[in-house]
Amino acid sequence: MADAVLVLNSGSSSIKFGLFDISGADPTLLCKGLLDEHEAKPRLVVTSPAGEDLFEQRKDEADADGGHLLADVLAFVDDRFGQGSLRAVGHRVVHGGPDYSGPVELTDDVMARLAALTPQAPLHQPRCLAPVRAISAIRPALMQIACFDTAFHHGLAPPASRFAIPRHYEERGIRRYGFHGLSFEYVAGRLARIAPELAAKRVVIAHLGNGASLCALRGGRSIDTTMGLTPLDGLVMGTRCGTIDPGVLLYLQQHEKMSVDAVQHLLYHESGLLGVSGLSADMRALLASREPAAREAVDLFTYRAAQETAVMANALGGLDGLVFTGGIGEHAAQIRGAIGDRLAWLGVRIDAAANNAAHERINANDSAVDVLVIPTDEETTIARHCVAALRAKAQVS
Numbered sequence: 001m002a003d004a005v006l007v008l009n010s011g012s013s014s015i016k017f018g019l020f021d022i023s024g025a026d027p028t029l030l031c032k033g034l035l036d037e038h039e040a041k042p043r044l045v046v047t048s049p050a051g052e053d054l055f056e057q058r059k060d061e062a063d064a065d066g067g068h069l070l071a072d073v074l075a076f077v078d079d080r081f082g083q084g085s086l087r088a089v090g091h092r093v094v095h096g097g098p099d100y101s102g103p104v105e106l107t108d109d110v111m112a113r114l115a116a117l118t119p120q121a122p123l124h125q126p127r128c129l130a131p132v133r134a135i136s137a138i139r140p141a142l143m144q145i146a147c148f149d150t151a152f153h154h155g156l157a158p159p160a161s162r163f164a165i166p167r168h169y170e171e172r173g174i175r176r177y178g179f180h181g182l183s184f185e186y187v188a189g190r191l192a193r194i195a196p197e198l199a200a201k202r203v204v205i206a207h208l209g210n211g212a213s214l215c216a217l218r219g220g221r222s223i224d225t226t227m228g229l230t231p232l233d234g235l236v237m238g239t240r241c242g243t244i245d246p247g248v249l250l251y252l253q254q255h256e257k258m259s260v261d262a263v264q265h266l267l268y269h270e271s272g273l274l275g276v277s278g279l280s281a282d283m284r285a286l287l288a289s290r291e292p293a294a295r296e297a298v299d300l301f302t303y304r305a306a307q308e309t310a311v312m313a314n315a316l317g318g319l320d321g322l323v324f325t326g327g328i329g330e331h332a333a334q335i336r337g338a339i340g341d342r343l344a345w346l347g348v349r350i351d352a353a354a355n356n357a358a359h360e361r362i363n364a365n366d367s368a369v370d371v372l373v374i375p376t377d378e379e380t381t382i383a384r385h386c387v388a389a390l391r392a393k394a395q396v397s
């Protein structure tokens with residue numbers, strides 16, 4: 001019976017999980033899976049690290065907090081790896097606010113503070129916290145640890161962290177935090193291993209998934225990022241608008257007579273690729289479509305991604321490396337190519353063959369900027385933090 005940690009990565013539409021053996025120097029994945037609790041028939045799928053099916057379960061009724069499926073996951077872990085093997089559950093929690101610069105054990109007090117941040121991440125925070133409550137109800141003694149998307153950006157300082165509004169709002173926590181930090185942390189760590197000289201220079205990481213943001217990395221640390229107080233800012237996303245003239249929000253409320261809730265729904269759920277294309281939030285579907293509106297949505301996505309990359313390069317005082325990650329960044333060669341083309345003036349040259357083959361390095365020989373594709377792994381970052389937290393509590397050797 002090996003010591004193990006269970007990692008839950010709660011996204012906007014499903015919960016991904018990974019079970020890690022933590023007896024070695026670095027956590028190793030034992031199995032992974034998906035909880036789709038919002039379908040009419042909620043579903044749990046467990047696969048091996050290579051993707052072979054190990055277990056599947058369907059429920060007949062909706063499972064709003066995923067509690068029933070999580071009980072099945074815990075039972076599966078007991079059954080396959082032995083009762084008592086689980087030392088902790090690590091959770092991706094999107095918002096840690098000003099208080100948390102690193103992982104924290106989830107007590108009632110911490111949960112209350114995190115729940116209070118819901119207005120700053122309404123799409124994500126409730127979905128990150130529901131599984132914590134569900135697991136507490138099933139296994140109250142099991143240690144649960146929160147790992148934050150905001151923590152990697154905790155060193156963000158003025159002017160990058162500041163909004164140009166009266167400064168007493170900043171004292172009340174209204175500042176730029178940044179997100180996707182668990183992904184940026186993983187990619188920055190991997191970059192330091194595969195290209196240590198580049199990792200010490202001026203690098204932009206482009207996390208392009210359903211949510212999308214950029215991180216300006218200097219010496220391995222985040223000095224600026226495109227998301228702000230909320231994960232709504234910055235790039236065009238699947239259903240989120242990204243940076244928008246704040247006057248639009250006032251106009252919608254004052255002249256279109258939309259309620260605050262309706263504006264929130266519009267900006268989080270109906271905008272981005274979905275809103276502009278009128279077809280889909282899914283980049284694969286848009287790239288496959290012949291509709292002009294699909295092409296326009298993709299065009300806006302790459303235009304804004306290149307524009308914001310230049311903003312990050314400005315924060316860094318230049319650009320030595322550009323790293324693509326996330327579902328789109330890892331798999332959509334056409335998007336990487338289009339962003340690269342728009343950044344030619346910064347010296348970016350992408351090699352078409354390397355790009356189409358999704359090699360780790362995709363820049364042409366004459367490129368002034370190194371361009372890489374590094375698959376992200378938020379779950380491994382969380383597992384590593386859990387091991388460190390358990391060691392600090394001397395609960396594992």
Ligand SMILES: Nc1ncnc2c1ncn2[C@@H]1O[C@H](COP(=O)(O)OP(=O)(O)O)[C@@H](O)[C@H]1O
Nearest residue numbers: 011209210211281282283284326327328331332
């Ligand atoms: N082969 C592919 N080509 C283009 N886009 C892809 C491909 N595979 C995944 N994507 C896109 O990646 C996005 C999802 O990214 P992902 O990082 O998995 O999202 P999440 O934020 O939910 O974790 C979707 O827009 C999807 O269409």
Ligand SMILES: CC(=O)OP(=O)(O)O
Nearest residue numbers: 011179180210211231
């Ligand atoms: C913070 C965020 O946008 O996360 P996701 O990409 O999972 O939606």
Ligand SMILES: [Mg+2]
Nearest residue numbers: 011209210211
């Ligand atoms: Mg994601």
